[in-house]
Amino acid sequence: MTPVIEVDRLEKSFGHKKALRGVNLKVFEGEFIVLFGPNGAGKTTLLKSISTLIRPTRGRILFKGKEIDDGSISLRETIGLVSHNTLLYEDLTAFENLLFYARMYGVPNPKQKIEELLHMVGLYHRKDDVVRTFSRGMLQRLTIARAILHDPPVLLLDEPYTGLDVQAMKILDDLLYNLKDGLRTFIMTSHDIQKGFEHATRLAILHSGEIVFDKKKEEISVLEFEEEFWKWVKEKEPVF
Amino acid sequence: MEVGKGKRAGFLRQVFYIVAKDFRAELRTKELFNSMFLFAMLALVIFNFSFAGKMPVRVLSGAMWVSFLFASVLGLNRSFVKEHEKGCIEGLLIAPCERSVIYFGKFLGNLLFIFLVELIALPLISIFFSRSEIFSKPFELAGILVLGSFAISAIGTILSAITVNTRTRELLLPILLFPLILPVLIASVEVTAYIFQPKGSIIQWLRLIGIYDIIFIIVPYLLFDYVVEE
Numbered sequence: 482m483t484p485v486i487e488v489d490r491l492e493k494s495f496g497h498k499k500a501l502r503g504v505n506l507k508v509f510e511g512e513f514i515v516l517f518g519p520n521g522a523g524k525t526t527l528l529k530s531i532s533t534l535i536r537p538t539r540g541r542i543l544f545k546g547k548e549i550d551d552g553s554i555s556l557r558e559t560i561g562l563v564s565h566n567t568l569l570y571e572d573l574t575a576f577e578n579l580l581f582y583a584r585m586y587g588v589p590n591p592k593q594k595i596e597e598l599l600h601m602v603g604l605y606h607r608k609d610d611v612v613r614t615f616s617r618g619m620l621q622r623l624t625i626a627r628a629i630l631h632d633p634p635v636l637l638l639d640e641p642y643t644g645l646d647v648q649a650m651k652i653l654d655d656l657l658y659n660l661k662d663g664l665r666t667f668i669m670t671s672h673d674i675q676k677g678f679e680h681a682t683r684l685a686i687l688h689s690g691e692i693v694f695d696k697k698k699e700e701i702s703v704l705e706f707e708e709e710f711w712k713w714v715k716e717k718e719p720v721f
Numbered sequence: 722m723e724v725g726k727g728k729r730a731g732f733l734r735q736v737f738y739i740v741a742k743d744f745r746a747e748l749r750t751k752e753l754f755n756s757m758f759l760f761a762m763l764a765l766v767i768f769n770f771s772f773a774g775k776m777p778v779r780v781l782s783g784a785m786w787v788s789f790l791f792a793s794v795l796g797l798n799r800s801f802v803k804e805h806e807k808g809c810i811e812g813l814l815i816a817p818c819e820r821s822v823i824y825f826g827k828f829l830g831n832l833l834f835i836f837l838v839e840l841i842a843l844p845l846i847s848i849f850f851s852r853s854e855i856f857s858k859p860f861e862l863a864g865i866l867v868l869g870s871f872a873i874s875a876i877g878t879i880l881s882a883i884t885v886n887t888r889t890r891e892l893l894l895p896i897l898l899f900p901l902i903l904p905v906l907i908a909s910v911e912v913t914a915y916i917f918q919p920k921g922s923i924i925q926w927l928r929l930i931g932i933y934d935i936i937f938i939i940v941p942y943l944l945f946d947y948v949v950e951e
Binding site: 587 | 729730734735738742745746749750803806807808809811812813814815816817818819950
């Protein structure tokens, strides 16, 4: 079976600093892989590389067996990204933001689709409000709506729970459960072991730019995984 | 659920969407247009007070273009800053479009704002400087305004994209832009002076602006991918 995404000996350096050191990862259709790792482990760099935002220094990324190159326009059509930033224009309303992205992606019946999504994320009543007036939780919900606007088969989520209150976390949980349909593939980075474990079908730990742990969820309990995670995080702590 | 459906919009359509998005945001805040327009007018008022009598045409066209250039810098400086707020540039970079779509969208948006400022400023210039003959050749004047502003926007947009990630972007943009735009500025002043008071030939100046416009629309098209790459 061809993986949806294959990361092959991926390296990325920023000047002298190596952010990724030969990452190998195969993600199959319908999988929900959660990448854990301490700050600076390379999680965001890996997601940015997969989403074509940054060019790898060495190695390859393959999408359904085809290498991602400069002209990966069709690949970008198949990816939805939730990053640290909202990617939303503060001077546009929620509806205008989604309409802009819907048009860029060529979403059919964009207005109807946007209304459906705004209902889904519970923001329909704020659709004509400019985004700068939204709370963090509302912004994150709108960000998810933006990311799934074009029904991407691959969803990349970079610490989507960061900064959310309990209610916003619940809404995000429900959204993710609704999106898990067995066809969509997820790669999510997280610091929250409970949340990550809850959603994952596969768990991985990225440490100092390398994948040091990669197992299916059924092969490990949450406690064992937590132990494993802390083992790697402690290893990163400086020794005085 | 069926995933990954949809038909991608074409190049020009995507460029239009970016222009429309910028225009809509600007209509709501008017922060860019207001500051550009006010700056242009203030510069013109200062020029007006500097000349006690009637200003010679060459000086008038020089004052016009210097004011328009200074006002443009304000708009160009903000052009990519807005895209970097909340990481919107990433949203554009992962959109299924050629990266040059982003350049052309921003370029056309900037050109539109510069041209609008010029159009509204012209009647006021005519009143301030008591020069009703400014409108004696409206098409020729519109032509040179478009050609000159085209170069300012084309060069300014790519430089704005280059400088946006630097801490001193407000300083760096004019420092890089002014030497590059100087030949076009001189040529535009010459052509505008000729429109107000025909004397000599302007073919070489028009040719210079034309060459600049072509070069600075092709070069960013080829380089923009590398400029926006992290």
